[in-house]
Amino acid sequence: MSKKQLIMERALELFAKQGFEATSVQQITDHCGISKGAFYLSFKSKDELIFSLIDYFMTQLISDIDYKVKNAQNEELLFTYFYTSFQTFFQHSDFAKVLMKEQAQTLHNKELIEKMHLYDRLLDKVTLSMIERLYGEEVNKTKYDLVYCIKGLMGNYSKLMLFSNASLDLKLLSESLVEKTNLLANHATIAFISEDFIQSMEQPALGEVTKEQLLEMITQKTDELEESIEKESLILLKQQVLEPSLSPAIVKGLLENIRNHPHCKWISYLLRSYFNF
Amino acid sequence: MSKKQLIMERALELFAKQGFEATSVQQITDHCGISKGAFYLSFKSKDELIFSLIDYFMTQLISDIDYKVKNAQNEELLFTYFYTSFQTFFQHSDFAKVLMKEQAQTLHNKELIEKMHLYDRLLDKVTLSMIERLYGEEVNKTKYDLVYCIKGLMGNYSKLMLFSNASLDLKLLSESLVEKTNLLANHATIAFISEDFIQSMEQPALGEVTKEQLLEMITQKTDELEESIEKESLILLKQQVLEPSLSPAIVKGLLENIRNHPHCKWISYLLRSYFNF
DNA sequence: TTGACAGTTGACCGATTAGTCATTATTATA
DNA sequence: TATAATAATGACTAATCGGTCAACTGTCAA
Incomplete structure (x- = not known):
């Protein structure tokens, strides 16, 4: 190590x-x-340490949830979303505690607060795309509101379980939240959070990266890695970004190769977005 | 001042x-x-200042909500609960922000954390009694869970509105939460938080005071007050605690007299509990 | 004018912090 | 083994913190 x-x-x-x-x-x-x-x-500096910690865990968290959500069948989608979120959360419960404690405005580094907001919005985006897929046009007026309800519920339950030492039945918790989400999605009519409200809040661009930034990140990660399947996969993927020549199946396979390496999760997420998987 | x-x-x-x-x-x-x-x-000390702030505002907040909830008709009860909570919150938005920032485990004074937990549980108690009154036996299995859902939803919306400078329609927000609460109360069947779970967490006694503590508090507050209706009411109420002689109507009137004085809200709340109003 | 007194001040104290750097220890190379 | 290169150390600095206290100010009765 x-x-x-x-x-x-x-x-x-x-x-x-x-x-x-x-x-x-x-x-x-x-x-x-x-x-x-x-x-x-x-x-x-001490700040660089907390930066690294947040980057390391948030990128894993988001890309894990995003992958699971994108690859789940509709019937199990909601349950998978909640279960994966809680599982990842409690797998890294120390980090989750830090996140809870320093959430929002306790930290005084401006750059760090912006980073947290960005990750927050990326998570919202994953949740929103799940809702759109599950309920379609029916929830057009309430979907943004629903995202915030889900976030509020999850946040509160997480807090409760992280800071009490109670034994935890993540399956029951997830099932309970699936039921609640379905109730709210199918029957709630009064939305407080509208699309306008969201747009009036977010001015800066979402966590998109340019092709150049992506290539640079791949190069950097490639240098860090030992000789391995992951490294070879990364090199091939880099070439594919530069000039596409491989079939979708191969690209998907290469992405699968790097998906579970802790240091490649984020690049894997960005590449999946880039190649539309 | x-x-x-x-x-x-x-x-x-x-x-x-x-x-x-x-x-x-x-x-x-x-x-x-x-x-x-x-x-x-x-x-x-600096700690005594934050102590004073939390006591000053939390006692007002809880007693305000408790009073409004106890005196609302069933049809408007939920709306009143949400509307009063948000209104009081945004009336004292600076305090609400402090509460959000320092919530749970940021502060390092053990006594202070305990105090916050106590107030938190008192608020839960108010919410629970409202739910029991509204939905009765029907929600016996899910009522504790419902309290946590309501708390999660309110907390998240509060955070959003306190730290974004968006204009706020508290009426719409309250209506939206009324609908959601009714949906969850009437149709949710899977409860994650059970009565056992609650009991396994709270060991210390709830914010009850003895008759002696109550009398001492009244004496102290009486000394602090200028000559006024409030002071006279307090003196009469103290006598009533010592040896009951006044009719319920008079006692209720005296309580009403002191209810809106910022420094008497807490004593008013405690006395209402004591006299069963 | 004097002197007692309550209210107020800000220089000062000891403790603690993030961050530095001359020095020392360890390893690699020749 | 001798030398160079690298890694690791911990005493040190400058700044900031909560909290103290001798000194100062203005007021009013004698």
Whole structure:
């Protein structure tokens, strides 16, 4: 394990307990068994550490949920959405706790708050596309409102379960939320959040990347990886972005190859969007 | 305005913008136009200030909602609940922002976290009693779950509106939530939160006070008040607690007298519970 | 005019923080 | 083994924090 990963893992444990601001670099290095100077060899500041943590987990979270949602049958779609979300959340419960604690306006780095908002909106986008697919035109007037209801319900249940040490039946919780979502989608008529409301809030462009940024990211990740199937797949995918020559089946297979590598989830997500899978 | 009130008002503005931990005493005193020493003449620590703020606003918030809910007709009950909650919330939006930011585990004072939990549970209690009154035995299995759904929905909409500067139609929002609550109450069958779950979480006693504590609080408040109808009412109510002699109508009238005084809302709430109004 | 007094001030204190860098330890190379 | 290159250390700095207290100000009765 690289020193960077060690620091990230151990720091996350402290952040989950005490919060980001309340945890000093000294505490982190003590908890890692390294010196303070060594910390600054891996991260150029404490802020860069929390940046890395949020990027690392949020990209995994979003791409995981997006993949599961895109590849689920309609009958199991809602359940899959909730179950995957909660599962991923509790799999990385330390990170989830940090996210809850520092949610919205506790952190004072402007850039970081913007990043969080961006990820937040990306998650909304996944939820919205699921709703549109499930209920179609019928919920055109209420779908944005529905997204916020789902978010509110999930957030509250997550908070409850993360900070109480109760044993958790994720299956029951997911089933319960499936029922509620169906009720609200099929019978609610009064929407508070409209499309106008959404548009009046978001000015900056959504998390889209240009072809050039995508290529650059692939190059960077390729350099980081050891020789492996994942690395070879990435190289082939890069060529495919530069000049398409492979069949869709091959491209899909290559994407599948890198999907479960923790460091490739985000690129996998971006490439799936790029190739329309 | 007393110096204490000045500090509380001005500090709240800063806390809403920056959060409690991120605001220094120096900033507060600068913003008040007083010296650092003067701050410590009114509050013996920075913690005591946030304590006072939370007590001052939470007691008002809870007693307001409780009163409105207890005195509303069944047909308008849900709407009144939501509308009053949101109205009170946005009337004191600076405090609401502080509450959102520091919710749960950001603050590091153990006593303060306990206090917040207590107020949280008191609000749950108000919500639960409303649900029981509205839907009766029919929701016995799902009522605790319903409380958490309502809380999640309200919390999410509140967050959205407090931190976006959008114009707000509280009537529409309340109507929308009335519809949703009715849908969930009348048709949801799968409850995730059960009575057992609740009981397994709360060990300490709920915010009940003994007769002695109640009398002491009344005495203290009486001393603080100027000569007024409110003060006279309080004195009479104290006697009524010591040895009941007045008719229910008179007691209710006396309670009404003090209900809207900012410093008496909490005592009014406690007395209403004590006298079963 | 004096002196007692309540109210107010801001320089100061000890503790803690993120971040630096000269020094030392370890490893790789020749 | 000797030398160069790299990795790791922890004492140090400058800044900020909550909280204290000797000194100062203005008021009013004597």
